[in-house]
Amino acid sequence: MHSSSLFSFGGRYPIITCRVSSPPSPPVVASLPLPPSSSSDSLACSLQCPHFQSCSGCTQEFNLHRPDVVDEASGFFKRYGVEDFTFDSCRLWGWRCRAKLAVRGSSDNALIGLYQEGTHTVVDIPECKSHHPNINAAIELLREGIKVFDVVPFDEDQGTGDLRYVQMAVTTHSTNLRAPERYKNGKVQVSLVWNSRNERSHNADKLQALSSYLWRKGGPNSKFHLIHSVWANFQTSTNNIIFGNRWRHLLGERDFWEHVGGIDISLDPSSFGQANTRAFDSLLWKLHKYVPGGSSVADLYAGAGVIGLSLATSRKCSSVKCIEVNKEARLSFEKTIQRLPNSLNCSISWHHADASVNPLSWIIGSDVVVVDPPRRGLDASLRQMLESVPSIEKRMRSKSPSSSSNEKEEKRPWILRAKELSIQAGNKLTPEENNTLPQRLIYISCGWESFKEDCKSLLSSRAWELEKAHGFNFFPGTDRYQFIETFTCILYCKNIIHAYFTIGVFSIEVLAVFKRRVPMKKKKKSGIRKVGIKKVRAPK
């Protein structure tokens, strides 16, 4: 039983609960609207992690439920007319269900963790408080296996060793368990990033031995079933990119299922997955409210299409079009659609395409466009197109129906290429073509700094106005400005010159809803001639 200290903010604030105990803890759903902060709250909601300060993962020790950026966000949205910004503090510990960790050191003393800020020194983090507890348990099992089979951790300077990184992903979706038991009993998919070209390379026997060990000690026939599956990724490059292109499923279940936003989603180890599963689920349910039933939706920066597919199901959309540049995500999309309800009467498509190339072609015919870009924010061409939606619409209206672009044979090569790689699903096979442009834009952002710039730019175009904004504590404890090396490959040269730039990494994920701005009608001239008005000074 985990002792907890519950406290509440009386009066105009609803109850917020925080737990003092270590993870695992049940979901902590708080907020709405913003909770105040006091010194007792900050202590109760503190990280209590032994690795704080040595590990670069977390930078905020206290007040996890209310990161500093929340005040800034609330002020920002108020300036743009949103008075009721809300913040959901979500689960504060044990929230990370997906972690990529470097493996360094020696086989007797493997260091499995993150880099120290601004360095390439790996800090071991066996008791990380952000990790789902079963990730920490799987790391310990891996550490044992490394020792038993003399697996050599990677040496960055020499480019030698066997194991470079490990990705641990937890699925909390076991329907064999009662719902409250599922999170705690999450199973871990382990992906070992192996320093070789393929499974036939010289150190392949160690890979085999290590994965069998993990399965024997943590698989379904062990005392504590911890491991969902084991995968290998092969990477020999000298740059800092974690994964190579070659993946192999070694042991356990091949498919990895999670349940968010009302649907089962399949996530391959190679495709993008949210680290904070429960916070993402909260965001999706909030998002559903802003999409009218029966809408046509364009989901840009779609990954495996989780957002679009959850909307298709819950909002009974007439069409959903997902656009994603990483072709690896396609497989997960294909699996996910197989588990959607048969009754779905929606035209669903996924396109392998760059949203920044001719972005208009992706949003035309949609009522709602959802964008979920990486931390750097929207691609400039997409933002500019969204800003010119009113003028594009005007031009389209003035064209005669016979000259409509839909009736022309499509010749643009980037559209043709994306069509070749697209998947069509759902009962309704062809979307009803029309030339409408979206009335609503929903921006999901993991990059607060870039979001502010995009938001200011969208609003100053006078095409959009802000309707609502919500914040979610996706990465509790991580608010900071981070130094990023610009030329990572030079680390492997002798006379290293490090070049850095800073980016802000904030714990907040923003859901901002924009609606089309209704232009003010020009007043008609009344025909009455204006006569001069003499200003009369008010009597003192």
Ligand SMILES: C[S@@+](CC[C@H](N)C(=O)[O-])C[C@H]1O[C@@H](n2cnc3c(N)ncnc32)[C@H](O)[C@@H]1O
């Ligand atoms: C923050 S993730 C969101 C993924 C997805 N919406 C989800 O929640 O699972 C951003 C995604 O955008 C994709 N991406 C990046 N640049 C892109 C571009 N120019 N066009 C299309 N997709 C892009 C990335 O591959 C990544 O999958």
